[in-house]
Structure formats: C-alpha cells, structure tokens
Amino acid sequence: MSGSRVREFREGLKRMRISLHRFARRMLGTLSGIGFMLWLALLVTFTAAVAGTAPEISAKNWYWGPGNHWSYQHTSRIFPSATISRGQGPIAPLDYALRDLDAISFVHPATKARMSIAQMYAATDTDAFLVMKDGKVVTERYFNGMKPEDRHLLMSVSKSVLGVLAGIIIDQGRLDPNALVTSYIPELKGSAYEGASVRNLLDMTVGMEFDEDYSSKTSDLYRLDESAGWVERGPNASNGLHAYLATLTKRHGTHGSEFRYISANTDAMGWVLERATHTDYADIVSQELWSKLGAERDAYVLLDGFQAAYTDPGLNMTLRDLGRFAQMVLQRGLYNGQQIVPGDWIEDIRHGGNPEAWKKSPEYSYFRTLAGYENGSYRSYWYVADPRRGHITAIGLAGQLIVIDPRSNTIVVKFSSHATPAPGQYDIEYAGAIGIVDALSGPTR
Numbered sequence: 001m002s003g004s005r006v007r008e009f010r011e012g013l014k015r016m017r018i019s020l021h022r023f024a025r026r027m028l029g030t031l032s033g034i035g036f037m038l039w040l041a042l043l044v045t046f047t048a049a050v051a052g053t054a055p056e057i058s059a060k061n062w063y064w065g066p067g068n069h070w071s072y073q074h075t076s077r078i079f080p081s082a083t084i085s086r087g088q089g090p091i092a093p094l095d096y097a098l099r100d101l102d103a104i105s106f107v108h109p110a111t112k113a114r115m116s117i118a119q120m121y122a123a124t125d126t127d128a129f130l131v132m133k134d135g136k137v138v139t140e141r142y143f144n145g146m147k148p149e150d151r152h153l154l155m156s157v158s159k160s161v162l163g164v165l166a167g168i169i170i171d172q173g174r175l176d177p178n179a180l181v182t183s184y185i186p187e188l189k190g191s192a193y194e195g196a197s198v199r200n201l202l203d204m205t206v207g208m209e210f211d212e213d214y215s216s217k218t219s220d221l222y223r224l225d226e227s228a229g230w231v232e233r234g235p236n237a238s239n240g241l242h243a244y245l246a247t248l249t250k251r252h253g254t255h256g257s258e259f260r261y262i263s264a265n266t267d268a269m270g271w272v273l274e275r276a277t278h279t280d281y282a283d284i285v286s287q288e289l290w291s292k293l294g295a296e297r298d299a300y301v302l303l304d305g306f307q308a309a310y311t312d313p314g315l316n317m318t319l320r321d322l323g324r325f326a327q328m329v330l331q332r333g334l335y336n337g338q339q340i341v342p343g344d345w346i347e348d349i350r351h352g353g354n355p356e357a358w359k360k361s362p363e364y365s366y367f368r369t370l371a372g373y374e375n376g377s378y379r380s381y382w383y384v385a386d387p388r389r390g391h392i393t394a395i396g397l398a399g400q401l402i403v404i405d406p407r408s409n410t411i412v413v414k415f416s417s418h419a420t421p422a423p424g425q426y427d428i429e430y431a432g433a434i435g436i437v438d439a440l441s442g443p444t445r
Helices: 003-014 020-030 036-051 117-123 157-171 198-203 220-228 241-245 263-277 281-293 319-330 343-351 355-359 424-440
Strands: 081-084 105-107 114-116 126-133 136-142 299-302 315-317 377-379 382-384 392-396 400-405 410-416
Touching (some): 114 424, 136 319, 157 315, 157 343, 157 392, 157 400, 198 377, 281 299, 319 400, 343 377, 410 424
Antiparallel strands (some): 126 136, 126 410
C-alpha cells in the first residue's frame, strides 16, 4: 500500500461518524491494486473500530442511564478538566489475598429477602468493586466495560476527599477552621454564607435554604449544575460556580445548629482552600495527596468552563487509587511510608460531628434506616456511624461508595452508574457492603 493510501486509510478511521457504507465506497475507489484478502482484513478492522466508538453524549443525556454507563468513565471527554498529577514517584504496590465473596448474603433492605453480593452487582449498576482486608485486596471486580486503568466519576465521594485534604491544610496553619468564610471569600458577603465559619462548611451546618432535589429542573441543585455546565444552560444561568454561590441568599435558622446537606457548601469550601493556599484546587490535591499516595494514574477534576473546579462532585480516579486513598484513611493518614494526613484529623472525623444537629436534619428520616446511622453524625464531609458500628462512609450520587471499618480493618469501594436518582439502589449496595464487613469480621458484633 502506498504512503498516500495509508494516510487516507488512517484519516478514514478518525472520521468515526462516516457510515461503513460510505467508507467502503471511498476506499474501494482508492485501493485498486490491493488484494481482496488485504481489503477484507482492513474492512474487518474498521468494523471493530466502529463498534467501539463512543455514543453521542452531551449535557442532555450524560447524567443518568443509559448515557451514564459510558459517561461516568469518560467525563473529561464531555467537560473541561484539570489534571491532578500523581507525581514522579513509584507506584505504591497492592498486596492481594483474593477470595470469592459472591456468595456472601445480606438482607435486602426493602424486600427483607436474602440477597447475594453477586446479585447486588447486577441490581445496582456496578461498574467496579474493591474490598481490602488487613491491607490486602480481597476482591477487585470490573463491569460495564470498565478496566483497571480507567478513571471514574466520584460524584459526592469527591466531598470526602476534600474533607481529608482540608485537614492537611489546617494542620499546616494555612487555614483556620474557625474563621469566617467571608474572611477568605469577601465576594460572599451579603449571601447566606455571611456569618458562617469554615467548620460550618465542612460539617454542612450552614444555616441556608437549598433545594437538593436531583430530579427537579427548578431546584437549587439544578441551578448549581447549570452554572457548572453539567446540564443545558438556560438564559438566566450564572457565569460559573463562584458567581452562582453569591446568589444564595435564603437563610434557614442559625449557622451550626442543624445538619443540612447542601452540595454548594463543598464548592464554597474548595474556593476557600484555593484562597487560603493561593493554589488551584487540582494542584493542591496533587501536591498534598496524590503525589504522596503512590497512585497508579493521574486523577482529574472537572471545571465549570470559567476555570473553577467543581469540587463537590467532580473528582475522577481509578478504582485502585480510590482504594489506596481509603486505605490511607483507615490507617489514620499513614500510607506509602509517610504520614500524608495528620492522624488527629482522621481521629476527629471518626469521632463524629454534632449528633443533635444530625437528628434535626431533613435527611435524618432516611439515614436512620441505614445500619449504624440512627445515632450517627456528619464530620468533614464523612458520614460517621455510632460507636456500636464504628465505620465511616463516603456517599456519591448514582452509587459511588466508600465504607471504612476500622474494627474489622476493612474497606469497601464501589463505582456505579445508577440509571435514576431513586435511593433504592444505594440502600442495597450499602447493605451489601456492611454484609461483607460483617462476614469478614467473624462473629456478628
């Protein structure tokens, strides 16, 4: 084949939207002199390439199923993003002691019937699943075309990563948790954040009205996503996250008195961290966490189109690297031969937040049905179970999950792409994770 024809063939491969019929006619006109068998081999190669092309995904259809089965593994192809460098150090090795956990059963939270972990995978749109016990990988599974090197959207598990990161910056003396939010971001004077402290942001105790309805196009959360470009922008959309935060003016009670889950608080917290450190968020995560963790791959964070990091849902990383992060938290911040996060900060998270503020929450009626959370609390973007259970949990929309159980020395990490925002699937996967923790702990605690 001549050099010009090779180049033409490669260009044809790049134009993946060209139909196979059009491509065949074009190539037949230029490949005269090539043997039939060679042409057939080229045709088969192209057919395979077309079969693996990405679906047509945009802000209209990426968020929920079926589009999110692809999009959650490819968000950097949909939105602007900033790389979180893993640095130049060696990869922290993972030890393996693999076991088949598929037959472990637990009680389905709705039907009360027994359900196996294998059934849980299928019922909860699982993309990847990792369990580590005593520092060794017990189970590592991939579904829906995901591979070990693929990075996945964390959704609100991103909040919990930020909560750990904040402890590093506070320990360095660069951030005061008791300082007012407006002392770092004067642009928020006059908003509902006025008078709130950094600690209020971290514990979701800002006294503000915010409609966190994931299925409504009139909710405050939808306006937040709109400002970030995650949904189609309407004519009144704010120009980015920072502009939107300044529009939140509706107060509710007093700061610090009630747990109210408001995603915008974490975006304000990311902005505070940038102001306190004079560093872009992606670089803070890289410098203080990712370059020290021994991660296998760079992570990345999604941006709003105005160069602000979408810190409350926008982190993306591999399953193994999120496992390394969770193992570090389990080990009180010690990992890869160094103290990455102050041990006292991890202990503070495990100790929990204000249980009275927790019980006043509008979300409490739901969380009290989950094992360990009737007397739980919330601290630094982590859900903290009561002392009878002792675990902490990170939760992300559409089925992202970390469960860290110090008593059994176990972590469970899950990536998912739930088709809808209905909570039932999350209830199942959380119950499954606790079933695994209990099974690996020996006798029922």
